Amino acid sequence: MERLPSWVRQHVAALRAVAVLTVLLGIVYPLVTTGVAQALFNDHANGSIIEKGGKSVGSALIGQSFTDADGDPIRRYFQSRPSAAGDGYDPTSTSASNLGPEDIVDTLPVPGAQDEEGDLDEGKQSLLTKVCTRSKAVGALEGVSGARPYCTPDGVGAVLKVFPDRAVSVNQACPATPFVTAYQGLKVECARPGEDYAAGKTVPVRGDAGTPAVPSDAVTASASGLDPHISVAYAGLQAPRVATERGLDRARVEQLIKEHTVGRALGFMGEPAVNVLELNLALDRS
Amino acid sequence: MGATPAGMIFIVSLIAALALVWKPFGDHMYRVYSTSRHNRVERVVYRLLGVRTDMEQSWPVYARGLLAFSVVSILVVYGVQRLQNKLPLSLGMEPVTDHIAWNTAISFVTNTNWQAYSGESTMGHLTQMAALAVQNFVSAAVGMAVAVALVRGFARRRSSTIGNFWVDLVRGSLRVLLPIAFAGALVLVAGGLVQNFSDVQEVGTLTGGTQGITGGPVASQEVIKELGTNGGGFYNANSAHPFENPTSWTNWFEIFLILVIPFSLTRTFGKLVGQVRQGYAILAVMAVLALASVLLTNVFELSGNATVPQAAGAALEGKELRFGVSNSATFAASTTLTSTGAVNSIHDSYTPFGGMMTLLNMMLGEVAPGGVGAGLYGMLILAVITVFVAGLMVGRTPEYLGKKIGAREIKLASLYLLVTPVLVLVGTAFAMGSAEQRASMLNTGPHGLSEVLYAFTSASNNNGSAFAGLTVNTPWYDVALGLCMLFGRFLPMILVLALAGSLAAQAPVREGAGTLPTHRPQFVGLVIGVTVILVALTFLPALALGPIAEGLS
Numbered sequence: 001m002e003r004l005p006s007w008v009r010q011h012v013a014a015l016r017a018v019a020v021l022t023v024l025l026g027i028v029y030p031l032v033t034t035g036v037a038q039a040l041f042n043d044h045a046n047g048s049i050i051e052k053g054g055k056s057v058g059s060a061l062i063g064q065s066f067t068d069a070d071g072d073p074i075r076r077y078f079q080s081r082p083s084a085a086g087d088g089y090d091p092t093s094t095s096a097s098n099l100g101p102e103d104i105v106d107t108l109p110v111p112g113a114q115d116e117e118g119d120l121d122e123g124k125q126s127l128l129t130k131v132c133t134r135s136k137a138v139g140a141l142e143g144v145s146g147a148r149p150y151c152t153p154d155g156v157g158a159v160l161k162v163f164p165d166r167a168v169s170v171n172q173a174c175p176a177t178p179f180v181t182a183y184q185g186l187k188v189e190c191a192r193p194g195e196d197y198a199a200g201k202t203v204p205v206r207g208d209a210g211t212p213a214v215p216s217d218a219v220t221a222s223a224s225g226l227d228p229h230i231s232v233a234y235a236g237l238q239a240p241r242v243a244t245e246r247g248l249d250r251a252r253v254e255q256l257i258k259e260h261t262v263g264r265a266l267g268f269m270g271e272p273a274v275n276v277l278e279l280n281l282a283l284d285r286s
Numbered sequence: 287m288g289a290t291p292a293g294m295i296f297i298v299s300l301i302a303a304l305a306l307v308w309k310p311f312g313d314h315m316y317r318v319y320s321t322s323r324h325n326r327v328e329r330v331v332y333r334l335l336g337v338r339t340d341m342e343q344s345w346p347v348y349a350r351g352l353l354a355f356s357v358v359s360i361l362v363v364y365g366v367q368r369l370q371n372k373l374p375l376s377l378g379m380e381p382v383t384d385h386i387a388w389n390t391a392i393s394f395v396t397n398t399n400w401q402a403y404s405g406e407s408t409m410g411h412l413t414q415m416a417a418l419a420v421q422n423f424v425s426a427a428v429g430m431a432v433a434v435a436l437v438r439g440f441a442r443r444r445s446s447t448i449g450n451f452w453v454d455l456v457r458g459s460l461r462v463l464l465p466i467a468f469a470g471a472l473v474l475v476a477g478g479l480v481q482n483f484s485d486v487q488e489v490g491t492l493t494g495g496t497q498g499i500t501g502g503p504v505a506s507q508e509v510i511k512e513l514g515t516n517g518g519g520f521y522n523a524n525s526a527h528p529f530e531n532p533t534s535w536t537n538w539f540e541i542f543l544i545l546v547i548p549f550s551l552t553r554t555f556g557k558l559v560g561q562v563r564q565g566y567a568i569l570a571v572m573a574v575l576a577l578a579s580v581l582l583t584n585v586f587e588l589s590g591n592a593t594v595p596q597a598a599g600a601a602l603e604g605k606e607l608r609f610g611v612s613n614s615a616t617f618a619a620s621t622t623l624t625s626t627g628a629v630n631s632i633h634d635s636y637t638p639f640g641g642m643m644t645l646l647n648m649m650l651g652e653v654a655p656g657g658v659g660a661g662l663y664g665m666l667i668l669a670v671i672t673v674f675v676a677g678l679m680v681g682r683t684p685e686y687l688g689k690k691i692g693a694r695e696i697k698l699a700s701l702y703l704l705v706t707p708v709l710v711l712v713g714t715a716f717a718m719g720s721a722e723q724r725a726s727m728l729n730t731g732p733h734g735l736s737e738v739l740y741a742f743t744s745a746s747n748n749n750g751s752a753f754a755g756l757t758v759n760t761p762w763y764d765v766a767l768g769l770c771m772l773f774g775r776f777l778p779m780i781l782v783l784a785l786a787g788s789l790a791a792q793a794p795v796r797e798g799a800g801t802l803p804t805h806r807p808q809f810v811g812l813v814i815g816v817t818v819i820l821v822a823l824t825f826l827p828a829l830a831l832g833p834i835a836e837g838l839s
Binding site: 022277 | 289337754
């Protein structure tokens with residue numbers, strides 16, 4: 001060693017350092033931690049799996065979809081939030097939408113058009129339109145109004161592209177009736193798919209919808225796509241439907257919601273939320 | 287209790303906890319880096335390394351050791367990823383593609399943890415724990431080593447050496463990081479994190495479908511990912527994933543882990559230079575900037591001022607319900623104020639000004655409190671610049687901690703401050719100049735520019751968080767961002783070590799009537815002013831075209 005030039009010695013030491021530290025920090029440390037964690041907190045360390053009748057039905061920490069094969073909500077179950085993980089609540093492909101707060105203009109699908117691979121053109125929904133569409137669907141499911149600010153009655157983003165001589169309701173494909181007939185004296189037209197409206201000035205229109213009946217978490221996707229919780233308000237909105245479907249007393253369902261609500265830790269950390277899988281399991285039991 | 291008061295108590299409780307450990311933990315690190323005794327494990331390690339611990343190193347030797355260690359680390363991490371299908375615990379994962387493996391190797395060695403891949407579908411367990419998580423430890427220890435070397439430069443008189451790199455590396459890893467990581471990992475498992483070596487476990491769901499539950503040594507990696515301000519998630523969803531961050535209190539604990547070393551190092555600094563009050567001053571600068579940023583991010587997110595949050599009723603897109611808006615914003619500010627880059631919510635979907643805060647935090651140079659070690663040396667560079675500016679104003683030779691800030695010192699400090707802005711702005715300009723690279727943007731308009739600007743800011747400052755709508759697993763972005771991470775990490779480090787060497791060689795000057803006291807509120811205010819003005823002058827035009835344009839439209 002001592003005879004080697006110093007830069008070679010440094011690299012030999014570096015190689016040895018990486019090897020030694022890898023063994024200590026990359027092998028011994030995780031192995032020991034796993035051993036102790038498995039011994040002390042076996043259930044947690046293995047994913048907090050919930051069992052029902054001897055079969056595992058998921059993890060208490062990981063959200064699930066409560067939909068049928070067609071993706072429609074199963075009415076006797078409380079529904080989770082929208083999810084951007086794979087086809088929804090796929091833990092092998094966790095993700096958020098990553099869409100921005102001003103993502104409000106759709107790319108409308110051109111009927112009959114195909115992309116390079118021969119698939120039908122599906123366009124691209126903006127985040128605003130996703131919110132409006134979800135709100136309308138949840139409203140319909142729960143028998144309340146799905147109206148919200150910046151949404152059209154037909155459930156897309158209420159956004160105009162304004163040109164000097166006309167205005168276009170850019171998310172409403174013709175032959176839809178625009179949500180307003182005129183904007184500052186300009187006639188509002190429906191949007192023709194495939195036409196480029198980029199040059200127009202973007203004007204989202206708030207409209208006169210008051211406080212929406214459908215809560216925020218019901219229309220937004222979470223960060224992980226696996227959010228196991230819904231808000232207390234969203235659970236409350238779903239309670240009448242679930243009670244009717246199951247022929248249960250509404251008070252009983254509300255009691256169960258209360259029992260499966262996780263409050264703020266120490267009274268100030270996080271937000272109160274309802275664990276959907278555990279709530280649905282409790283319903284199945286009662 | 288409303289969401290806002292609860293969120294404020296959350297912040298106050300974090301401050302209280304950090305204040306509580308500041309002195310004992312800072313003193314502990316002081317002893318780690320200044321004692322001459324090696325413990326038994328360390329002596330074995332040094333023998334295996336074949337290094338002499340009785341000899342200290344001059345700054346070029348120290349820097350060469352650091353670079354040699356980092357080069358070897360990059361090669362090893364690259365190699366493990368490329369060969370993972372031939373190694374145990376691969377879970378059947380393919381070898382990682384060359385450009386992603388290269389980018390990831392640099393990313394973890396530079397303490398950035400930028401992730402151009404999705405953990406659960408790319409990396410086997412062995413790659414995660416024996417390649418990536420090892421770098422979470424040692425890259426953090428390297429950062430602390432450089433910071434301590436710089437502080438020694440201030441503390442020593444007429445010395446030709448600044449410490450021994452191998453000793454600093456091993457002590458940082460084994461004495462500072464490892465014990466907290468072990469205890470912290472168990473706390474996290476108690477909170478619900480998984481810690482096993484299972485493959486994906488198919489379980490039936492309540493409605494008769496199936497769901498693949500992903501396992502792995504997650505807690506042991508999560509804890510060091512936060513503690514070492516690394517940020518690379520085991521899963522794609524990072525700290526938003528219920529298996530990485532299952533409850534509101536694990537969220538609190540993870541934020542605490544992120545902030546504890548960077549803040550406590552100011553105490554270590556004060557002890558090492560023999561004037562604890564100097565540590566208070568640096569702490570005050572960091573704390574004022576950090577608190578302002580955390581509060582502003584909270585205000586912007588809670589008010590939800592943008593079209594989609596208004597339509598939804600709250601800025602909940604890309605946020606987890608168990609954390610809520612306020613705690614998510616606090617995490618986002620903490621992760622970008624340090625060099626962590628872990629996320630528990632999706633910055634891309636933040637309100638324009640909330641998202642801008644995360645960008646701005648990184649543009650500050652991650653000094654409030656910054657990455658482990660990197661935050662302290664970054665802040666000391668700003669203190670050097672400040673005494674220089676103050677010296678110019680009153681016409682005195684600037685000095686800091688008894689050392690003259692001469693031409694050589696100020697050149698090194700100025701170069702340090704130029705490196706990242708050049709990388710960020712030139713990189714963004716190149717990407718925006720090419721139609722092919724622009725096509726990677728998910729969002730259009732100003733938000734698209736923000737995505738690209740964020741990517742280069744994050745890489746060059748070694749943060750690692752993203753406006754993740756941008757598709758970055760292309761060869762061009764992997765290479766460009768990899769280079770930004772590499773230069774953004776090691777050029778500043780070499781400059782800092784050179785500065786340490788030149789300071790250590792000086793004889794201290796006696797404090798005179800013209801010396802600017804650097805422990806008083808006046809100096810704290812000056813450093814804050816210099817920091818904010820430097821950042822504003824450098825980045826305001828870019829911010830005006832991105833988040834500000836979006837927020838005001």
